[in-house]
Amino acid sequence: MEEQKTSIEEIQHSVPKKSTNFLLVGGVILALVVLGGGILLRAGNRPTPSTLPAQTESQEVVDELSDFSVAENTTESEVAEPIVIDVEAGSFYYNPEEIRVKIGDTIRIVLTANDMMHDFNIDELGVDGPVIKAGETTTIDFVADQVGEFEYYCSVVQHRANGQVGMLIVEE
Secondary structure (H helix, E strand, O other): OOOOOOOHHHHHHOOOOOOHHHHHHHHHHHHHHHHHHHHHHHHOOOHHHHHHOOOOOOOHHHHHOOOOOOOOEEEEHHOOOEEEEEEEEEEEEEEOOOEEEOOOOOOOOEEEEEOOOEEOHHHHHHHOOOOOOOOEEEEEEEEEEOEEEEEEEEOOOOOOOOOOEEEEEEEE
């Protein structure tokens, strides 16, 4: 038997060549998709001009602005700390039953429910506090922007009808 000798060139020509172009093109497309997605995600996180902080043009402007402690159109009640009033809510009562403040005061009611569920409301001043459960505390902020006497009440079930009311008196 005679052995057939084949050269490497003959073997290479007899085996069909697999194109590496397909892998190259696929890799380029994948890279473009990943790069494009990254650019889109990054563009979505960029701040818009309206959200960027304003930049002063010179140190003179900064110095000029720092001379004012309160802007001309800002009222004292917008800058002042709120008047904190602790209010206890229980079975058909509020403690205190009367609160006195001055017009323009910023009020912070710290409401604590001793039992059951309670809230704190003043219709005329747009105060609509959340309902809280026994043992919970919440804060309700508002500005006393009208002179007068205003009933505060609990809107849970029949609490108001059963006497859970108080009086906010706003004086000049």
